[in-house]
Amino acid sequence: MGEKTSWIDDKWPPRNKKFRMKGPVYERPRTIENKEEVSIDPTVRQLLEKAEAEGIETAWHRLLAQQPQCGFGLLGICCRNCLMGPCRIDPFGYGPQRGVCGATADTIVARNFIRMIAGGAAAHIDHGREIALVLYEVATGKNKYYKIADEKKLIAIAQRLGVPTEGRDIMEIAKDVAEIALRDFGKQDSELPAFVKAYATKRRLELWKKLGVLPRAYDREVTEVMHRTHMGVDADPLNILLGGIKLAIADGWGGSMVATEFSDVLFGTPKPLKSVVNLGVLKEDYVNIIVHGHIPLLSAKVVEAARDPELVKLAQDLGAKGINVVGMCCTGIEVLQRLGVPMAGNMLQQELAIVTGAVEATVVDVQCIMPSLANVARCYHTKLITTIPIAKIPGSVYVEFTPEKADEVAREIVKMAVENFPNRAKERVMIPKERIELWAGFSVEALLEHLGGTLDPFLEAVKRGDIRGVVGIVGCNNPKVKHDYSHVTITKELIKNDVLVVGTGCWATAAGKAGLLIPEKAVEMAGPGLKRVYEELKLPPVIHMGSCVDNSRILVLLGAVADALGVDINQLPVVGSAPEAYSEKAVSIGTYFLAAGVDVHLGVIPPVYGSDLVTDILTKEAEKFGLGRLIVETDPHAAAKIMLDIIDEKRKKLGI
Amino acid sequence: MAQQPALSFPRPPLSALSFPVEPAKPKNYVIFYDPNRCLGCWNCYLACAVEHSQSKDLFQAIHETPKPMPRLRVLSIPRLALPYVVQCMHCENPPCMNVCPVGAIYKGPDGIVRIDEAVCIGCKQCIRACPFGAMLFDHDRGVAIKCDMCEDRLREGLPPACVEACPTGALRFGDLSEIVRGREQEVGKRFYEALRQLIEPRPKAKKASYKDVVPAPSARWY
Structure with a gap:
């Protein structure tokens, strides 16, 4: 290290x-x-x-x-699952080696680890459910505020799921698709969920069946993990971890997949577009609204409401030039990749955006919203507007958002922000100058279109060695790591060595801020192979694939590539990486990449080192099952080197 | 109001001060344990073991052989189930030093009681003599071991590892005079608070209610 x-x-x-x-x-x-x-x-x-x-x-x-x-927390050997505890294991072997119930360090670490997966997967699954419910309501005509924006995508999903499409009304198809998706969340039979069946590759499904990790229903898997980790249920570390993998599969090919696919149906499949990023997108003489959170249901409507001429007129009457909506975190990316809304920053910049003193309102929904925002907002005129009943913050203004009243609520929120403009203390405003262009919106469909409707030119470039391999970098910011440094360093190091980098979430914003999402700029830093690829295919070396639920796009792409080559995903020269991960969702994402057979690098030390057995399973043994393995490396240069080695090894095995 | 002349007193020139300047006293380092602040989290124990390991890194130290030995223990007071940290008090008149038949234990000018492991014969008399049970024994090497106040760290100007690891400030470190002054301040503050409450009892501040900010939760989330 x-x-x-x-x-x-x-x-x-x-x-x-x-x-x-x-x-x-x-x-x-x-x-x-x-x-x-x-x-x-x-x-x-x-x-x-x-x-x-x-x-x-x-x-x-x-x-x-x-x-x-806490040292015990860092090692993951503290258990708070029951009231006989809290228990902790002495890692040096002099003190207690078992909890009150008799759980060893291995059991405790494994249980804690899959509880983290449960937290992350539950967040994604709930996100997917919201979107699916809205699609169902749109299809049944109950909701007039949203519409089916991308019929082509809906038909593609229907065909994958085996829903008849010939000569049917689009609303009927949407209803069937939404019903199938909604059924997967809470069905009681032991069948494979339709989405997982339709989106996972055959080879993976066979392997999962062999390992006994085929999920049944998304909610059921979360429940099962919580049950499994209850005192006195599962004590076998390997079995516990397999339970976590089962849940992660339900997240990756289920909850997250539904969220991504149905967001595309409701808001349009992203197409490559240009926008700007970093805090310089806040405008001094405009009403600035930050949309922050994850679910595009709200943010898309806020963006729409801010374009309402009536509200713009109101803003102008109050002395502003107009209304400027900017994005933060993943909901920002959702509206960036579909509507080209400028991006203010990533997770760790959420407080700093308010510190500029130029923000009238920060509108938040769920996930990754620091409770401290209310404290920061209190020091300025900024209004923190919470909107979801499960995400309230003391000190914020609460405006309940429901899709049935989406437009009214969005208008109310924007109006509140506009009316807050005269309260701004002009002398306290300091907006950084930094703003830089970026290209976003490379969905799988857009990439295929970009390549001329087929993956062949891409596969040809991989076989030729112009593209040595692909690394998917995902995930958060973590204040323990130098902000953006690992993200950007690993990306630069990889493209220099002809490795195509795709990614999502806060990595994408970090890469954007470093100028890596401007194709011309990135190509200058890239190796000769990627330069050739850019000249021939116009495929940039660094590709922004969307928000953090859009990691499912990477899964779809991996599946398509593996099927096209006639191999399994774990044979592809592909590595995943989360250099600055912080959230439970990142743990879930990392685990579903492991389940897909992709090796995953982690730049933050996970709380598993208290157990040699669990560490060994995750970092070594998992490979023998046909799953990916975990690589923990905090130094970005060393991490990039490890990833290149893995890619070379896999290329050698594939014979290319 | 008319400006008043500044008060001034005739003062002898500095050179007239003739009393000798005392040489700086050597520090008498103390680790002070305050059980009132202790949560019993065992982080001092972990930190002590890490500091006395070869790698001095938590994630590597737990895999080392021989296993790193911590020099302090977190015990529980019987029946009360309250945590209590036992470590060397670095006594002014150390019984362990007094009973050591070979003179392996000595107290330095900085107040730290040390063991010369080369001289120690492993007779365990010091363990018997210590009234706190703070003396430990390393069976692998056959010598008595004890808290050395993390000398390596002190030389770098860092406090002992246990003190740094304590999240609540139950373990404190410093020169004896600093610790005593800190204690005085703490007790004085408590005494002053009690007195002030007697003289002018303050009404309790009204707590802000969440209801002011957040309405009642609704039944359903969309």
């Missing part, structure tokens, strides 16, 4: 040179000393300075205050 990627001390316990006793209390540092080390994004440094000057704390400050983090 060579290069230091963490701006805080990566030693445990930390080695804090600034140790002082202040009265009776041991004082730890409160301010970030070297702001250059926190992020490679210049906006972060500027706004951190502003935040500190104004006495506002951010995630980085709170991470500092959290030091040292």
Whole structure:
């Protein structure tokens, strides 16, 4: 673990040179000393300075205050699943080796790990359910605010699912498709969900059947994992982990897949388009609204409402030039890739966006919304607007959003933001200058169209060696890692070595901010092979595939490539990577890539090292089952090298 | 209001001060344990073992052989189930030092009681003598071991590992005078608070209600 990627001390316990006793209390540092080390994004440094000057704390400050983090938690050997506990295992072997119930470190680590998968998968599955319910309501005519924007995609889905399409009304097809999808969430039989059956490759399905990890219904798998990890149920670490893999499959080819596919139906399949990214997209004399969260149902409507001439007129009457909606996190990407809405930043910039002092309202739905936003917003005129009953934040304004009243609620929210404009303190506004172009919206359909309707030219380039392999980089930001640094470094290192990089989520925003999503710029940094590919196929070396549920797009692509070559996914020269992962969703995503047979690199140390057995299963043994394995490497340069080695090895085995 | 002349007192020139400047006293380092703040999380125990490992890294230390030995223990007070950390007090008149037949235990000018492992014969008299049970024994090497106050860390200007790892400030570190001053302040503050409450009892501040901000949850999420 060579290069230091963490701006805080990566030693445990930390080695804090600034140790002082202040009265009776041991004082730890409160301010970030070297702001250059926190992020490679210049906006972060500027706004951190502003935040500190104004006495506002951010995630980085709170991470500092959290030091040292619990050693047992870092190793994953603390169990809080029952009231006999909490129990912890002494990793050095002098103290207790079993919890009160008798669970060993292996059992505890495995149980904790799949509970994390359950959290992440549940988030994706709920996301998918919302979209599927709206599609059903649109199909049955109950909801007039949304429409079927992409009939071609709907028919493609129907054909995959085996729904008859010839000569039928589009609404009838939509109803059938939505019914099938909704049934998969909570059905009680032991059949394979229709979506998983339709989207997973034959070879994978056979392997999963052999391993006994075929999912039955998405909700049922979440329930089963929670049941399995209850005290006194499953104690076999391998069996527990297989349960986690079963759930991850239900997430990847189920919940996330439904979310992506139906979002495309309702809002249009993304096509390549140009937009801008980074906090410079906030405009000084406009009403700025940030849409933050994950589900496009709300954000798309807010964008629509902000274009309403009546509300724009209201904004102009109040002294603004207009209304500027910008995106944050994955809902931002959803509207970026479909509507070209500018992107303000990724997960760790959510507080900093408000610190600019130029934001009238931050509209949030679910997932990745820091509860601290209310505290930051309180220091400015900014209104934090929560909209979903399961995601309320004390100190926010709550406007309930329901798809039946989508337009009214979106208008109300935008109006609230516009009316907040006169409260802005102009002297406190500081908007960073940084803004840069990016290309987004490369869905699988768009990529195929780009390549002329067939994968052959792409496969030809792979066989020729112009494209050495493909790495999918996904996932979050984590303040433990230098913000954006690992994302960008790994990407640059890989494209230099002719590895095509596709990715989603906060990686995509990081890559965009580094200019890697401008094809001309990325090609300059790419190796000779990718340069040739760009000249011939116009395929950029770095491809933005969407938000974090859109990782299912990568699964579809992998399946299509594997089928076209007549091999299984685990033979392809493909690696997944999550260099700055933080969330439970990332754990679930990582696990479904493992289930797909893709090796996954993780740049943050997962809480599994307390058990040798679980670590061994995940990092070594999993490969023998035909699944991917986990590679933990915090140094981005070393990680890129490991990934290149894996790609070369797989190419050799494939004989290309 | 008319400006008043600044108060000034005749003061002798600095050179007239003739009393000798005392040489700086050597530090008398203390690890102070406050059971009131202790949650019993065992992080000091982990940190101690990591610090006394070869790799000094949590993720590698747990796989080392011989297993790193922590020099402190987290015990539970019988019947009360309250945590209690036992580690060397670095006594001013250490019984372990006094009973050691070969003089392997000595107290340095910095207040740290050390064991010279080359001299130790493993007779375990010190274990018997310690009134706290803080002396431990390394069976592999056959020598007594104890808290060394993380000397390597002290030399780098860092506090001992257990103190750094403590999330609640139950373990504190410093020169004896600093610790005593801290204690004085703490007790004084508590005493002052109690007095002030007696003199002018303050009404309790009204807590902000969540109901002001968030309406009642609705039945269904879309």
